[in-house]
Amino acid sequence: KQEVTQIPAALSVPEGENLVLNCSFTDSAIYNLQWFRQDPGKGLTSLLLIQSSQREQTSGRLNASLDKSSGRSTLYIAASQPGDSATYLCAVRGSNSGYALNFGKGTSLLVTP
């Protein structure tokens, strides 16, 4: 079964810092990897989708990379803002594990003014 791990579990940074969130997965046979943001008491907002054939995707201040062979992805957030405070979830869709996205437990990010 695909296992997804996110490190760190929680992170606090001052406003303006660049930061990296890490995601690792155990089975490199994947269709794609998706990063989500979740605000307290809310649903998940899709941030970036990386297909297995891609190395990275960018949206505004966010950049996600994928190294399928090593089972790793990173989410880079540039010039962090207090509004970026949320939980960030990584999810992997494995080509050997049916149709489900397998999620990590998330990284809880706090950006302080």
Next chain:
Amino acid sequence: GAGVSQTPSNKVTEKGKYVELRCDPISGHTALYWYRQSLGQGPEFLIYFQGTGAADDSGLPNDRFFAVRPEGSVSTLKIQRTERGDSAVYLCASSLIPNTGELFFGEGSRLTVL
């Protein structure tokens, strides 16, 4: 609609009661997923529909859980004889492309079983 809509947003029920949770996916999305999220955890897969049929129900925890999508659009997750351990946020997602498409989630239905 513009996004995935889930109702009710909150449901409080007593142990042993029957509950229905509804999901209205993005118009045109044929793939629909149900997930369950407990506090401090990532979402856990329950069931996947492609059109009207359940293509993968391997995540349903037991036979008290059942889901339908009779016309290939709206889906209902049904929980019989609810238990306190069923308390969680139930999330619905839809996707335009079944296997490789981006998933879009609703706000969830928070179920509390007393």
